[in-house]
Amino acid sequence: MAARNFDMIVIGAGPGGYVAAIRGAQLGLKVAVVEREHLGGICLNWGCIPTKAMLRSAEVFHLMSHATEFGLKADGIGYDLDAVVKRSRGVARQLASGVGHLLKKNKVTVVMGAATIPARGRVSVKTETGTEELTADSIVLATGARARELPGLEPDGKRVWNYKHALVPPHEPKKLLVIGSGAIGIEFASFFNTLGAETTVVEVMDRILPVEDAEISAFAKKQFAKQGMTIREQATVTRLDRGADTVTAHVEQGGKTDKIEVDTVISAVGIVGNVEGLGLEELGVKLDRSHVVTDEYGRTGVAGLYAIGDVAGAPWLAHKASHEGVMVAEMVAGGHPHPIKPGAIPGCTYSHPQIASIGMTEAQAKDKGHEVKVGRFPFIGNGKAIALGEPEGMVKTVFDGKTGELLGAHMIGAEVTELIQGYAVGKTLETTEAELMETVFPHPTLSEMMHESVLDAWGRAIHY
Template identity: 80%
Template structure:
């Protein structure tokens, strides 16, 4: 039996897959999407969106405690963790059903079940009702990734949690250990620390938020310590002894191992691609450390088979997946002038308190690439809006090529920087120079003026410092 015929079958309905399906349909292709669990994938259901809802609750809680600073009175401040989680799940549910609606609107056929690719151009889906056969000249793999589990540190949902458990916690941690200080680890550390958990973060690298510029990492560390977090860098959790209601962590720093007691551990040590059970090896797909090897256009080397998003490697970000989905759909439809998605053009955002955002090269990376650079910095304490908001802790850092004036990188920490980074992203896409940015009139009073001043500072022209 040939099965149902399509132009494109997308496997995985996360922000990569569902966007690829919509774009392919817009371009007149007949599309099916296969999803084994939730429309919207991890991002909508268990990642980007519900974590932001929870972090918003902790941000409001933090502000309530500062009411007096703003001339306000707030008494009997408290929280209901179940209600915080309930709101977060409701936000995720709303968006999940929104994706279902978008599939209908764009005439994308949804098949719920687990997919395998028995041969080129064929997809088998194991559904509740049996096996369904789909055929298509083009298949897009968008199966995403899951939490990496280290031997001996595996999650049990009780004492040791992954991000999923941390989003629907069985209780409020009193003494929390977070293993890993990338975006996921730091966001959960920030959330639970703000709600009153005694929080320790362990990072194997020499600094927290290791993908960020070193100066931003140092600023973040200082802020987190001020908020009461304990940060252990160049440290490894060797093993966890699980008892009744307690975990003893053996943490090695500087060749010395010490034991520390916790009641909860969150493991956030990276991700692994969902490459198993699809039949990829038999098709001749190359897999490197759980990720599918692709070229700049997300082609796997197997004719008609593409891989996008987390399964296709770093940066593991939803917006990267979505843009790759659009790019692949346009390639399949035969569009001209399709641009590859360049990793250095993709902004990274971490929604801890203070927020962190960056695009392009760090100072170290720019030097390593042989650029002669000019660096500008501007502190939030020199920005009127940040002071008026009561959030003067932060900075913007810009890195330019000294010869050409090209904006090589921008790095920020502080209030609302995740919303502001887009200014620099657009600038880099338009190949802006320092002159364009200096001549741009930024509205006053806004925190974004700090972005202007950081550019001016790189050329010795800052006004407010």
């Protein structure tokens, strides 16, 4: 069969790949996207979306359990984990089918199968019916990443799980150990803890949520402990003894090793890029610890070959992948897009309480030599937070004291994953404290705390 020719071939149809394909088609390019598993990738099928659906169920259950605090009565409160999972899978299916519709609407050719790049400008796809050959001057790698597996701690799908197993749990955990306290680990810990599992989180670093501002990490730890979680920092799981229905974890902490017996372990110790089997080494693509090395425009150094999203390294966020997809598609179409500034990419964790941040932490700003001004505002000082019954939380802003530049913002509490976008817009517009102070925030809203936090950095907070 003769090779089919395109202007751009995208390998992977996750939030980086399918967005790149659609943007390329909008710009008049003839585009093909190759996907070996699911349209929408991990994010829509096994990541961002189904976890949020499950966490929403946990949030509603939490609210039902506290109905009397709102003057309401709710008797016989319970949950059906199978039904929670079924709803989550339905939400994922709905969105994945939506991606298929969008690609079709934009006349993107979809080829289902496993891709290799035998030579520059060529993609060979192993499909169910044989092999298809595609050619294009521009190829975009958007192959994503998968869960990292540590020796001896490998998931088996029975008692030791990765994120996929946790999304379709074969049983309900009663005693749970979560290894790793990044966003994925904390979200699953929060979900199962809310449903009543006795939950322990083990983190190798000196604090949980190690990429967050230290103050936010400390606040989160206090809240999780209040909810009954056991948090063990600067600790390592060295071994798992697996039984029929229990797992004994050997935990090393402070030079001593003790054992924890649980019925379920979730391993959330990071991710590795999907770089195998593509023929990248033969093409001369540079790899660094399982990730493709690129410049700020996603270029790999091999003519016509780009890499975006998780396979191109941190931060491993769907929205970063999508923006890179648009950027690369516009470059292929002859445009001159701006590169994405890492400091302008917000990160969110959908635990209870929620956590969100953008830009530098206070410590990073000081390390970079900034003379910092820091503002804080607690949820307890906000009318809307108290009315919602959510008085636990804080907003923290970090500024350059000389120029007034907003260097970073860090939040913990109800709905902060929605609020953070205000600061993201501010950073893109290169705001200083002056514009933020002059902005009128609506009352009563949680967003007023963003205003007060800025004011506080200059000693001008009104309500605290």
